Amino acid sequence: MKVAAKLDHIKQQINQACGKANRNPDDIRLIAVTKYVSIERAREALEAGITDLGENRDEELMKKWEVLGDKPVWHYIGTLQSRKVKNIIDKVEYIHSLDRLSLAKEINKRADHLVKCLVQVNVSQEESKHGLPPEDTLQFIESLRPFANIRVEGLMTMAPFTNDQQVLRGCFRKLRELRDQVQSLRLDFAPCTELSMGMSNDYSIAIEEGATMVRIGTALVGEDE
Numbered sequence: 768m769k770v771a772a773k774l775d776h777i778k779q780q781i782n783q784a785c786g787k788a789n790r791n792p793d794d795i796r797l798i799a800v801t802k803y804v805s806i807e808r809a810r811e812a813l814e815a816g817i818t819d820l821g822e823n824r825d826e827e828l829m830k831k832w833e834v835l836g837d838k839p840v841w842h843y844i845g846t847l848q849s850r851k852v853k854n855i856i857d858k859v860e861y862i863h864s865l866d867r868l869s870l871a872k873e874i875n876k877r878a879d880h881l882v883k884c885l886v887q888v889n890v891s892q893e894e895s896k897h898g899l900p901p902e903d904t905l906q907f908i909e910s911l912r913p914f915a916n917i918r919v920e921g922l923m924t925m926a927p928f929t930n931d932q933q934v935l936r937g938c939f940r941k942l943r944e945l946r947d948q949v950q951s952l953r954l955d956f957a958p959c960t961e962l963s964m965g966m967s968n969d970y971s972i973a974i975e976e977g978a979t980m981v982r983i984g985t986a987l988v989g990e991d992e
């Protein structure tokens with residue numbers, strides 16, 4: 768199926784979820800996760816009207832960047848090794864996976880501009896997932912104060928892969944409540960307005976619970992046709 772057709776369906780789902788939550792669909796940033804698809808498929812997504820692309824490996828991001836350049840807004844959504852920061856720092860607008868001080872130091876050192884970061888939180892506390900424990904998040908964000916090149920735009924999480932809506936809602940709600948706590952601190956370097964949560968199987972629920980960014984791969988760009 769063409770990306771444009773998939774996009775139409777997803778926009779309908781986003782509108783429905785926003786209707787349930789009394790939210791404006793324009794407040795949802797749709798990120799097409801292109802990590803498993805070709806440059807041609809990524810280009811098709813752009814031609815369909817997608818403006819944001821997400822990658823989780825520096826090699827793939829750089830390969831697509833060579834062809835697509837800065838036409839899309841690039842999001843780095845995967846675990847980022849400190850030694851790889853230099854490869855992507857001047858190509859991405861958002862880094863969704865800030866979760867340790869050593870990475871923050873490297874981002875701050877390598878950047879010559881303000882980098883929009885989201886702090887990754889392991890709300891589900893699954894061993895297989897990266898991110899900070901929820902109880903350590905506020906202290907970690909406070910520790911980012913000295914880094915002039917880092918701006919904490921929000922929080923990111925990956926929910927458990929399950930069809931249990933109660934589990935999913937609980938996960939997303941906890942991240943939203945944590946985001947609200949950060950906002951209440953009124954930190955200049957951490958406005959924390961964004962919630963990056965929700966993927967192909969759970970983005971509607973994530974939106975109902977407050978997501979401002981959804982990261983959709985399979986349901987949107989899928990496999991090359």
